[in-house]
Amino acid sequence: MYFLKKYKERMIVAAVAIILIVIIGYTARERLNISRSENLIGKLLRPVISFSSDVQNRVSGFFTSIGDVFDAKEENEVLHARIKQLESENRDLQNIIGKADYLKREQMLTENTPYDLIKARIIAKEPGNWFDQFIIDKGSKDGISKGDTVVQGIEIEKDVYIECLVGRIVDTGDNWSKVVSLIDELNSTSFKIIRTQDGGIVSGSVDGLLEGYLFDYTADVIEGDQLYTSGLGGIYTKDIYIGEVSEIIGDQEELTKRLVIEPALDFKKLYNVFIINNQEEGSY
Amino acid sequence: MTTFLVGMTLILNIILQSVMLPGFKVLGASPNTALAIVVVIALSRGRIYGGVVGLISGLIMDVMFSMTIGISSLILFIIGYVTGIAADSFAKENAVNPVIFTLLGTVFYNALFAMFMYFASRNVTLEYAVKSILSFELILNGIAALLIYMLFRKIFSRPQIRFNKR
Numbered sequence: 245m246y247f248l249k250k251y252k253e254r255m256i257v258a259a260v261a262i263i264l265i266v267i268i269g270y271t272a273r274e275r276l277n278i279s280r281s282e283n284l285i286g287k288l289l290r291p292v293i294s295f296s297s298d299v300q301n302r303v304s305g306f307f308t309s310i311g312d313v314f315d316a317k318e319e320n321e322v323l324h325a326r327i328k329q330l331e332s333e334n335r336d337l338q339n340i341i342g343k344a345d346y347l348k349r350e351q352m353l354t355e356n357t358p359y360d361l362i363k364a365r366i367i368a369k370e371p372g373n374w375f376d377q378f379i380i381d382k383g384s385k386d387g388i389s390k391g392d393t394v395v396q397g398i399e400i401e402k403d404v405y406i407e408c409l410v411g412r413i414v415d416t417g418d419n420w421s422k423v424v425s426l427i428d429e430l431n432s433t434s435f436k437i438i439r440t441q442d443g444g445i446v447s448g449s450v451d452g453l454l455e456g457y458l459f460d461y462t463a464d465v466i467e468g469d470q471l472y473t474s475g476l477g478g479i480y481t482k483d484i485y486i487g488e489v490s491e492i493i494g495d496q497e498e499l500t501k502r503l504v505i506e507p508a509l510d511f512k513k514l515y516n517v518f519i520i521n522n523q524e525e526g527s528y
Numbered sequence: 529m530t531t532f533l534v535g536m537t538l539i540l541n542i543i544l545q546s547v548m549l550p551g552f553k554v555l556g557a558s559p560n561t562a563l564a565i566v567v568v569i570a571l572s573r574g575r576i577y578g579g580v581v582g583l584i585s586g587l588i589m590d591v592m593f594s595m596t597i598g599i600s601s602l603i604l605f606i607i608g609y610v611t612g613i614a615a616d617s618f619a620k621e622n623a624v625n626p627v628i629f630t631l632l633g634t635v636f637y638n639a640l641f642a643m644f645m646y647f648a649s650r651n652v653t654l655e656y657a658v659k660s661i662l663s664f665e666l667i668l669n670g671i672a673a674l675l676i677y678m679l680f681r682k683i684f685s686r687p688q689i690r691f692n693k694r
Binding site: 257267 | 546562588592598605
């Protein structure tokens with residue numbers, strides 16, 4: 245008993261550390277579902293985070309508009325009143341065009357897609373510097389399940405809008421989900437080059453680059469080749485656009501061909517995403 | 529009352545860290561304010577309070593943003609507890625201490641994180657690990673610690689002698 249009393253605090257510290265290490269070991273494996281307590285914490289924090297995300301967007305919008313006013317004032321001093329009016333009109337029009345472009349992209353995607361898409365808003369991004377993960381405001385109650393593919397629309401050619409890969413759902417709560425983005429090191433995606441149908445694996449890296457290698461060293465690949473998901477492994481839906489090859493690094497000794505890939509999306513400017521709901525229906 | 533304030537601080541911090549700060553990255557790094565808060569609290573309240581606050585804030589971060597539960601909790605728990613032990617040997621009213629402990633804590637946090645990632649078979653090269661440990665996050669965390677220390681000194685300081693109103 246004396247021993248227990250004397251070392252009580254140290255034993256508690258050691259026990260906490262051991263329990264945490266066991267939890268790390270348990271949760272480091274792929275889990276089927278998140279636990280009830282995780283779901284509850286996520287559920288409680290989700291409205292707060294969602295609200296503050298709105299506030300943050302409004303605050304940054306407010307500062308942007310202040311910036312615009314200062315810009316206009318500078319223009320006004322340099323130019324004349326008439327030019328100011330024209331500039332102002334021009335800016336208003338650009339604003340409308342900018343918004344139209346963004347909305348058009350989403351609308352065209354939802355109209356032309358063969359998939360059943362669920363629209364979701366990104367409400368929080370992973371705070372540390374180690375991962376590229378984010379949280380969206382839809383969960384299992386909205387029909388989202390673990391492993392679903394997350395996409396966003398892009399205009400690949402004039403008036404041709406397609407789905408572009410963003411990542412995949414790794415955990416779902418009732419009304420929130422965790423998404424691991426394509427550029428996260430955790431993500432490996434099998435791809436095919438659309439021109440030659442050669443396949444390979446692309447994966448993110450801890451420093452935010454997208455790199456890949458080809459299964460066949462002798463495969464024909466050139467800079468600018470477009471990559472699509474191949475559907476191998478069954479993780480991602482087939483035929484979703486990934487990006488373009490921007491650099492090819494051949495390694496004669498290891499007989500591999502490493503590719504540096506430029507993602508089609510700017511992951512820093514991502515606010516809304518779409519989740520492919522029933523993946524089998526859309527794939528062909 | 530203090531416990532309530534600390535709880536509110538942790539929730540506000542999660543919002544700050546996950547919603548506000550990712551939009552304002554400096555040289556690719558954003559400050560780890562949770563770590564700075566744990567250090568400041570551990571220095572002013574001791575090892576047990578520091579350990580518990582570290583454990584809770586780490587758990588919230590893990591549950592919300594990581595697929596593996598426990599890494600941030602364990603690291604912040606150790607940082608909170610050890611800083612609390614060291615706090616006994618240092619003057620509490622010194623603004624340099626939180627900054628130094630936060631800098632050491634940041635190095636420890638990223639080093640241990642890199643180690644966990646390595647053992648979890650993630651592709652972490654030594655070069656990247658060193659880059660992360662000595663990144664701009666160090667300076668940001670130092671500044672965050674100083675600001676949090678100044679803020680907490682106002683919130684948590686209680687007068688030693690009270691005079692009742694007549």
